[in-house]
Amino acid sequence: MLLITCPHCGPRAELEFSYGGEAHIARPIDPTGLDDEAWATFLYKRSNPKGVHAERWRHLHGCGRFFNVLRDTISDTIVTTYPAGQPRPALPSDGKENAR
Amino acid sequence: MQNYSAFSLFKQALGGHAGWQKQWRSPEPKAEYDVIIVGAGGHGLATAHYLAKEHGITNVAVVEKGWLGGGNTGRNTTIIRSNYLFDESAALYEHALKLWEGLSQDLNYNVMYSPRGVLMLAHNIHDVQSFKRHVHANRLNGIDNEWLSAEECKEFCPPLNIGAMRYPILGGALQRRGGTARHDAVAWGYARAADARGVDIIENCEVTGIRRGVNGAVEGVETSRGFIRAKKVGVSAAGHTSVIMDMAGVRLPLESYPLQALVSEPVKPAFPCVVMSNTIHAYISQSDKGEMVIGAGTDAYTSYSQRGALHIASHTLDAICELVPMFRRLRMLRNWGGIVDVTPDRSPIIAKTPVPGLYVNCGWGTGGFKATPGSGNVFAWTIARDEPHKINAPFTIERFRDGILIDEAAAAAVAH
Ligand SMILES: Cc1cc2nc3c(=O)[nH]c(=O)nc-3n(C[C@H](O)[C@H](O)[C@H](O)COP(=O)(O)OP(=O)(O)OC[C@H]3O[C@@H](n4cnc5c(N)ncnc54)[C@H](O)[C@@H]3O)c2cc1C
Ligand SMILES: [Zn+2]
Numbered sequence: 001m002l003l004i005t006c007p008h009c010g011p012r013a014e015l016e017f018s019y020g021g022e023a024h025i026a027r028p029i030d031p032t033g034l035d036d037e038a039w040a041t042f043l044y045k046r047s048n049p050k051g052v053h054a055e056r057w058r059h060l061h062g063c064g065r066f067f068n069v070l071r072d073t074i075s076d077t078i079v080t081t082y083p084a085g086q087p088r089p090a091l092p093s094d095g096k097e098n099a100r
Numbered sequence: 101m102q103n104y105s106a107f108s109l110f111k112q113a114l115g116g117h118a119g120w121q122k123q124w125r126s127p128e129p130k131a132e133y134d135v136i137i138v139g140a141g142g143h144g145l146a147t148a149h150y151l152a153k154e155h156g157i158t159n160v161a162v163v164e165k166g167w168l169g170g171g172n173t174g175r176n177t178t179i180i181r182s183n184y185l186f187d188e189s190a191a192l193y194e195h196a197l198k199l200w201e202g203l204s205q206d207l208n209y210n211v212m213y214s215p216r217g218v219l220m221l222a223h224n225i226h227d228v229q230s231f232k233r234h235v236h237a238n239r240l241n242g243i244d245n246e247w248l249s250a251e252e253c254k255e256f257c258p259p260l261n262i263g264a265m266r267y268p269i270l271g272g273a274l275q276r277r278g279g280t281a282r283h284d285a286v287a288w289g290y291a292r293a294a295d296a297r298g299v300d301i302i303e304n305c306e307v308t309g310i311r312r313g314v315n316g317a318v319e320g321v322e323t324s325r326g327f328i329r330a331k332k333v334g335v336s337a338a339g340h341t342s343v344i345m346d347m348a349g350v351r352l353p354l355e356s357y358p359l360q361a362l363v364s365e366p367v368k369p370a371f372p373c374v375v376m377s378n379t380i381h382a383y384i385s386q387s388d389k390g391e392m393v394i395g396a397g398t399d400a401y402t403s404y405s406q407r408g409a410l411h412i413a414s415h416t417l418d419a420i421c422e423l424v425p426m427f428r429r430l431r432m433l434r435n436w437g438g439i440v441d442v443t444p445d446r447s448p449i450i451a452k453t454p455v456p457g458l459y460v461n462c463g464w465g466t467g468g469f470k471a472t473p474g475s476g477n478v479f480a481w482t483i484a485r486d487e488p489h490k491i492n493a494p495f496t497i498e499r500f501r502d503g504i505l506i507d508e509a510a511a512a513a514v515a516h
Contacts, residue, residue, distance in 0.1 A: 001409050001410065001411055002409075014400075014411075015411060018400070019400040021355075022355075036501045036502065036503075037501055039501075040353075040500045040501040041351075043500070044353035044444050044500045045352065045353050045500075046342075046351075046353065046354065046355050047342075047351070048343075048354055048355050048402065049342075050340070050342075050343050053402060055401065073356075073403045073404045073405070074404050074405060075405060076403055076405050
């Protein structure tokens with residue numbers, strides 16, 4: 001079971017949370033302006049990385065708020081958590097990974 | 101290939117069983133193949149088998165990063181059934197079920213297919229209505245599935261508790277031709293049969309890149325054992341499909357989740373069939389070794405860690421203890437996880453991709469073992485002819501763009 005740090009309440013057991021899928025997928029401002037391919041990408045296509053994943057969690061049995069988590073999907077280690085609405089924090093290794 | 105029979109067993113016994121050959125070779129990769137299959141799970145090996153057997157394409161390599169059958173094929177709980185709701189799914193899974201019925205003979209390998217019946221329990225009005233709908237839809241498709249009252253469920257599977265509990269058993273849908281098979285034997289049998297027809301199975305060989313030419317078409321795969329050339333590459337990598345397709349710049353509607361299973365200490369034959377309960381999240385059957393094989397739904401979050409959280413497994417056991425009270429004092433022996441690739445509609449993708457020469461067979465999620473023969477069969481067709489078989493034609497990537505989902509998700513939201 002994960003120990004997840006809610007940015008508002010602090011560290012709590014995973015049982016208090018519900019998982020909300022990949023983060024930073026914003027609903028298009030003008031849906032009717034999109035073609036089918038772009039709409040399908042928004043609805044269904046996911047990065048599903050083997051490595052650091054930005055994802056939404058909700059502190060369901062706590063403050064009830066959504067927030068974001070960076071988690072390594074190889075080890076399930078939580079790298080950091082941050083409030084919803086904030087951009088994804090840069091990681092020290094990010095530059096290296098992109099250069100590869 | 102050495103033929104397996106009662107006679108060969110007897111003959112080898114006289115020689116102290118020293119005369120058995122290896123079931124498949126361990127060849128070095130050649131520089132070039134007609135087709136490369138990525139992933140030596142049941143689906144990849146079956147694809148190679150049918151490519152060789154039905155399409156005469158024998159210059160084939162199956163490359164596997166670990167050992168063959170070590171992925172979900174060797175981790176699954178082997179439930180086989182074909183009573184899916186929609187016509188497209190019914191055709192696909194029934195194609196597989198028909199192949200299961202003759203598979204041991206086809207492969208000359210005992211896959212221990214055991215049609216002992218799969219009973220899916222209903223616990224509320226919604227279940228009753230939806231299962232009855234399945235029964236009717238299945239009948240129209242010529243697939244056996246019948247409704248049993250709670251008493252009839254108990255008669256078919258005496259260990260069940262049909263008395264008062266939080267989610268009482270109101271009845272169930274039974275597919276008598278459903279059952280189980282021996283997971284390892286399926287991988288080994290396909291490997292042996294494909295190898296005998298000339299297919300190279302290359303273990304400990306991880307695909308690290310997909311090379312494409314100036315026109316965008318596939319030229320081969322980079323691997324931990326060097327570049328291997330091929331104009332056609334079929335990806336059958338289950339939970340790692342996103343990772344491999346990313347190497348070719350293709351993003352799919354997939355997410356990878358851990359799915360757990362557990363087995364008890366072995367006991368004498370005590371459980372006659374497969375019982376599944378979607379509503380309270382548990383299923384159970386007894387292996388021929390005597391262990392109770394137990395599983396449920398996926399873990400909550402995406403992961404490649406091949407293990408899940410204990411609270412998910414113990415939730416499953418809560419349900420098992422309610423359903424089958426006599427197992428309350430049974431001890432659990434082992435618990436493990438596999439990584440399953442899940443699509444939004446819980447139906448697979450068996451299709452060509454936007455990249456010429458690249459084919460994908462994925463999205464089987466929690467329930468692809470049962471489809472192994474059928475999936476390999478139509479995937480081989482798709483690769484050999486560069487067009488889908490009519491059975492897998494609806495299972496495209498484009499269905500998500502075109503809004504033609506095959507939404508089994510709504511029909512059965514649990515592992516099986
Ligand atoms: C716990 C559990 C229980 C399940 N229970 C059932 C059930 O009861 N009934 C049912 O029908 N289904 C069940 N399933 C689902 C079923 O196991 C899968 O759908 C099915 O086995 C997938 O087969 P496959 O051959 O596609 O995948 P796998 O057997 O996983 O094969 C994919 C292979 O690809 C290899 N690979 C990955 N990346 C690379 C790379 N870069 N290079 C080379 N090789 C690579 C992997 O090592 C692996 O061997 C269950 C799954 C799990 C995990
Ligand atoms: Zn909180």
